[in-house]
Amino acid sequence: MKKDPDRAKLAFERPLVSVDVAIFSVLEGELRVLLARRPEGEGEPHPGRWSLPGGFVDVHRDASLQACALRKLKEKTGVASPYLEQLGSWGDAKRDPRGWSSTHAYFALIPAPAPAEAGTAVAEWVQADEAVRRRLAFDHGEILAAAVERLRGKVEYTSLPAFLLPEPFTLPELQHAYEIVLARPLDKSAFRKRMLDAGFLEDAGPVSGASGRTAMGYRVRERARPAVFPRTFRSGE
Amino acid sequence: MKKDPDRAKLAFERPLVSVDVAIFSVLEGELRVLLARRPEGEGEPHPGRWSLPGGFVDVHRDASLQACALRKLKEKTGVASPYLEQLGSWGDAKRDPRGWSSTHAYFALIPAPAPAEAGTAVAEWVQADEAVRRRLAFDHGEILAAAVERLRGKVEYTSLPAFLLPEPFTLPELQHAYEIVLARPLDKSAFRKRMLDAGFLEDAGPVSGASGRTAMGYRVRERARPAVFPRTFRSGE
């Protein structure tokens, strides 16, 4: 057994391998996620249903799982440098009618795309909770629910919403992004103390708004990792 | 098989798919991880090197990724109901010389196994940091480092060490487990307040130790999910 050549040992059935990405952004004061419509072709599972953007790993084009996720994201949104984090993997014999399949799920945060891209026949930005309630293809409903839960959970103690905004942004804008994701208001003073003490922002010069006092603009220091706060918001309640 | 279009569409090369598990326990006052020796057969990559326990998904035996991870764990340790959590996935064209491969990594926490199982020719319980320093097969060094980092990180604000102990356990025993993983002493009073206030423990009757006062024994209420504390240990320092 052990001395069989490579080819004999590897001659077993392999699962299908795909990558799916939950892409979030803030549009029109809402947390939204990008959904893609499944193709209608013959033999396609769940034709016409909404799903997360994604697809099979192409072993000749994709150098790695992350590269594959970035490729999907670039194809769908044009964004090349999002905040991208692994969410988890889902794999079993039944989730895809075409055979044993496993998918590597990612979630990405990007600044608001241009309004023109907000909705087409094959892709649509949908409010996050509404998207979870839709009957998505495969087990994408479960995956998306996990993504939303992870995002909301981490927003309680990390700087993730900074990746949802175009830079430079002001502290009131950042607070607004937090409030949209968490769906509750935050105290201005406590919020500012927390953000500035965490030290993950760098000055980017003053920014004038439509009216009122000019605010300081900020950029995130390190785009790869979010800051982690030692406590969650509203720990006492 | 299905119709022609299916077969044509799915006739592309598929990656190899495996599952690897970082299995942790506390033995002799140390945080240890189980390593397995790679087989020596011809065509085997990294023959004789230490690695994480794991292997290819068997699409006929494994109903899901999690079932596959549980199977590996049962084979290596006999443990059927560990704390098991997805760690992440690693996949690229180069990590396995046999071809484009992706692995789904899990980490498991189990109570100390019987001493007889502590080390054999093909498996060994190695102190966690020492294991990270060893030159493991494939990219298992990177995966194990991520597992240790995740474990240490989560121990700061979750009840994970409770899964490293046989039940029932006492609060001093639990504190000791925390101190072993974190490699620093914790204050007894603050520790007890935190554990009991979190409400994840249930009484299991008194337990007499080797000497001194009898202590209260505890079990975890819910074995599937750890408790999450609102703050990390030593937030101020």
Next chain:
DNA sequence: GCAATAGTGTCTATCAGACAATATTGA
């Protein structure tokens, strides 16, 4: 009694949140 361990009480520095006050801009 003593040693050893389990468990509790008290004090204090810290700090997140509440909310009031002040600063800056454009009209």
Next chain:
DNA sequence: TCAATATTGTCTGATAGACACTATTGC
């Protein structure tokens, strides 16, 4: 000047950690 927004200051309740104290067990 006012309206609108940004930014800062002050107070206070909650609490984690430090550390001393008390409780229980076996010998």
